[in-house]
Amino acid sequence: MKHPWPSSARRIVLAAGFFSVATLVTTLLAKPGTAPVPAAAAAPLNGGAEYVGEAVCIACHAPQNKQFTHTQHANVFRLNPKNEKEKVSCEACHGPGSNHLKDPISPSNHSALVGFTKGWGTPVAQQTAMCLQCHEGGERMFWAGSTHATNDLSCSDCHNPMAKISATGLLKKPSINETCYTCHQQQRADFAKRSHMPVAEGKLSCVDCHNPHGATSKTLLKADSVNELCYNCHTEKRGPFLWEHAPVRDNCLTCHNAHGSNHDKLLQVARPMLCQQCHTNAGGHQSNLYNAGQLIGAGGGVSSRVLGRSCQNCHSQIHGSNHPAGARFQR
Numbered sequence: 318m319k320h321p322w323p324s325s326a327r328r329i330v331l332a333a334g335f336f337s338v339a340t341l342v343t344t345l346l347a348k349p350g351t352a353p354v355p356a357a358a359a360a361p362l363n364g365g366a367e368y369v370g371e372a373v374c375i376a377c378h379a380p381q382n383k384q385f386t387h388t389q390h391a392n393v394f395r396l397n398p399k400n401e402k403e404k405v406s407c408e409a410c411h412g413p414g415s416n417h418l419k420d421p422i423s424p425s426n427h428s429a430l431v432g433f434t435k436g437w438g439t440p441v442a443q444q445t446a447m448c449l450q451c452h453e454g455g456e457r458m459f460w461a462g463s464t465h466a467t468n469d470l471s472c473s474d475c476h477n478p479m480a481k482i483s484a485t486g487l488l489k490k491p492s493i494n495e496t497c498y499t500c501h502q503q504q505r506a507d508f509a510k511r512s513h514m515p516v517a518e519g520k521l522s523c524v525d526c527h528n529p530h531g532a533t534s535k536t537l538l539k540a541d542s543v544n545e546l547c548y549n550c551h552t553e554k555r556g557p558f559l560w561e562h563a564p565v566r567d568n569c570l571t572c573h574n575a576h577g578s579n580h581d582k583l584l585q586v587a588r589p590m591l592c593q594q595c596h597t598n599a600g601g602h603q604s605n606l607y608n609a610g611q612l613i614g615a616g617g618g619v620s621s622r623v624l625g626r627s628c629q630n631c632h633s634q635i636h637g638s639n640h641p642a643g644a645r646f647q648r
């Protein structure tokens with residue numbers, strides 16, 4: 318066994334001390350009426366190792382250090398450390414290193430260091446805890462319980478703080494989109510479709526709409542609902558309108574795909590079928606079924622209801638109308 322009695326006894330005393338401070342803090346911070354959450358006592362990091370300082374690490378890891386030197390962490394930790402945690406440099410993320418030095422190679426000694434690569438075997442929760450020491454809250458307010466956290470992603474699945482690969486954000490790939498596409502291949506295909514949000518063109522990136530660190534929605538949206546998200550940029554669609562079109566208020570995605578589509582204007586379905594998914598029962602022209610003969614060729618069969626913008630040749634204000642006579646969205 319690695320931990321003889323004296324050290325575990327010390328652990329219990331330390332843990333008890335930590336617990337009473339934690340309880341005091343939670344009690345002080347607790348809002349009236351909310352029960353304080355008991356803090357779990359953490360096991361000593363890296364088997365209770367001591368900090369050795371970055372000079373020792375660099376002696377063996379010179380190549381890694383060369384890359385690391387160009388990163389924001391290296392600059393801050395070395396030139397302008399704000400606190401004790403930042404001063405320990407390499408060990409701020411990898412934890413205290415003295416036990417790693419005793420045997421850096423044997424897999425049985427991997428628990429002597431926090432590693433962020435798959436082969437090293439450090440549990441993901443422990444990896445993220447290292448980063449969250451300094452990066453809790455803010456954008457990561459909803460990390461715990463988010464889709465990515467519950468699927469066991471580690472910060473290092475998207476970030477590589479050991480080298481400056483991206484212009485900003487210390488990402489694993491040169492751009493945000495490429496970072497996401499490593500796992501989300503379907504979305505790469507969506508953004509390559511004929512009509513698509515200008516992501517490849519560089520006008521938008523995934524994080525304009527999603528927060529990869531977690532959000533209140535399962536799909537990690539940066540807004541409370543799909544429509545609120547779209548209104549952020551397409552403000553004119555928010556209205557208010559004198560004549561509202563019910564499905565527009567309900568959900569933009571009833572008619573549009575948020576990423577890309579092979580139909581015009583990101584539409585889910587081509588017109589007139591798009592409209593006729595809902596407008597079929599009432600009789601009259603909206604429930605006519607059109608055939609290819611009405612679309613092409615000379616002669617009397619051609620219908621203005623399928624040519625060009627189809628139903629919108631007449632019902633042009635499909636997102637809503639402010640004209641007193643706009644009940645049919647024609648003006």
Ligand code: HEC
Nearest residue numbers: 369373374376377407408411414418421422432433434437
């Ligand atoms: C005596 C030389 C030596 C020193 C000093 C040393 N290491 Fe290592 N370290 C190694 C070797 C060798 C490996 C490679 C083990 C392997 O590939 O299986 C390694 C592996 C690692 C890894 C790899 C984890 C992974 O994910 O694969 C990290 C991180 C690491 N060391 C960090 C440090 C830090 C931080 C320090 C300073 C506290 C340090 N090392 C000091 C020799 C050293």
Ligand code: HEC
Nearest residue numbers: 374375378381382385390406407410433434473477478479
């Ligand atoms: C901000 C946190 C952070 C700091 C500071 C940091 N590392 Fe790392 N380190 C990581 C992460 C994350 C990875 C995994 C990168 C990846 O996915 O390839 C890693 C990987 C490594 C590896 C194994 C992979 C490789 O590139 O060979 C070594 C060795 C290593 N770090 C050593 C160091 C040394 C030495 C220092 C100090 C000079 C240091 N690290 C500082 C977070 C950090």
Ligand code: HEC
Nearest residue numbers: 389393402403409410447448450451472476478485486487
């Ligand atoms: C000891 C504290 C500390 C730890 C641990 C730490 N960071 Fe940082 N991190 C910082 C500081 C300080 C900055 C610079 C922030 C600033 O400029 O406002 C920073 C910046 C960043 C940035 C932003 C870079 C940019 O270009 O804007 C990313 C991304 C980041 N850290 C990710 C990580 C990840 C991933 C880990 C864990 C592997 C980690 N950090 C661990 C303190 C830390």
Ligand code: HEC
Nearest residue numbers: 445448449452456460465470471472475485486493524529
């Ligand atoms: C699914 C991918 C992904 C995961 C997982 C992830 N990040 Fe990020 N992170 C990003 C992207 C993308 C950015 C935006 C980079 C930019 O704007 O250049 C970012 C930005 C950041 C920044 C800088 C901006 C800010 O929020 O202050 C920090 C710090 C950061 N991440 C820390 C973390 C930490 C800590 C974790 C783990 C708890 C983590 N990230 C997990 C993708 C990810």
Ligand code: HEC
Nearest residue numbers: 464465468474475496497499500523524527529535536537
């Ligand atoms: C290491 C792999 C990986 C990377 C990199 C990654 N993701 Fe994910 N992502 C997942 C997994 C796994 C899930 C959950 C399974 C699923 O629903 O597809 C997920 C789920 C999601 C979801 C919710 C999907 C749903 O149907 O609920 C969104 C949105 C998302 N990721 C966006 C991003 C963005 C944006 C980035 C880049 C900043 C990114 N992901 C990077 C693995 C990854």
Ligand code: HEC
Nearest residue numbers: 494497498501504514516521522523525526527536543575
């Ligand atoms: C214009 C905003 C926007 C951009 C940009 C965007 N997304 Fe989405 N994404 C959405 C919306 C809206 C949804 C659907 C949410 C829902 O149905 O709750 C979605 C859904 C998803 C899903 C769930 C599965 C699916 O396809 O419906 C994943 C995964 C995803 N996005 C990844 C990405 C990635 C990766 C990028 C960048 C390459 C990206 N998104 C860029 C708005 C966007």
Ligand code: HEC
Nearest residue numbers: 512513515520525526546547549550569573575581582583
């Ligand atoms: C971060 C800003 C942003 C958000 C959020 C956003 N869009 Fe866009 N959208 C754009 C930009 C930029 C364009 C391209 C405009 C251009 O090229 O003139 C665009 C274009 C479009 C187009 C026209 C595509 C074409 O082929 O002409 C549609 C439809 C659209 N967005 C629907 C949506 C929907 C639905 C949502 C919500 C899921 C949404 N947008 C969220 C920025 C955004």
Ligand code: HEC
Nearest residue numbers: 544547548551554564565568569571572573582626629635
């Ligand atoms: C009932 C189906 C439907 C719904 C719901 C819908 N749209 Fe549209 N939208 C369309 C059609 C059809 C077009 C093509 C218009 C054209 O060709 O004139 C379009 C075009 C657009 C365009 C590009 C042209 C323009 O008018 O600027 C944007 C942007 C857009 N929609 C955003 C949205 C947003 C945001 C929502 C949610 C608030 C939404 N749409 C909901 C059917 C719909």
Ligand code: HEC
Nearest residue numbers: 562563564571591592594595596628629632635644645646
């Ligand atoms: C998801 C279902 C849905 C889709 C798709 C849809 N609509 Fe509608 N539409 C409605 C509903 C619901 C109303 C409100 C009906 C009412 O008030 O009786 C409505 C109302 C209308 C009205 C006014 C009718 C009236 O009786 O006042 C017109 C015109 C219209 N839609 C045209 C279109 C066109 C053109 C399209 C295709 C671009 C379309 N709609 C797509 C559901 C839909």
Ligand code: HEC
Nearest residue numbers: 589592593596601602603621622627628629630631632645
């Ligand atoms: C050539 C112009 C034109 C085209 C194209 C057109 N409509 Fe109309 N639509 C009208 C007019 C005019 C009215 C008003 C009729 C009335 O008040 O009796 C109307 C009324 C409607 C109404 C309201 C219900 C009703 O019968 O009064 C719906 C729903 C509708 N149209 C759907 C559609 C759909 C779906 C398409 C495409 C398949 C379409 N329209 C194509 C001119 C057009």
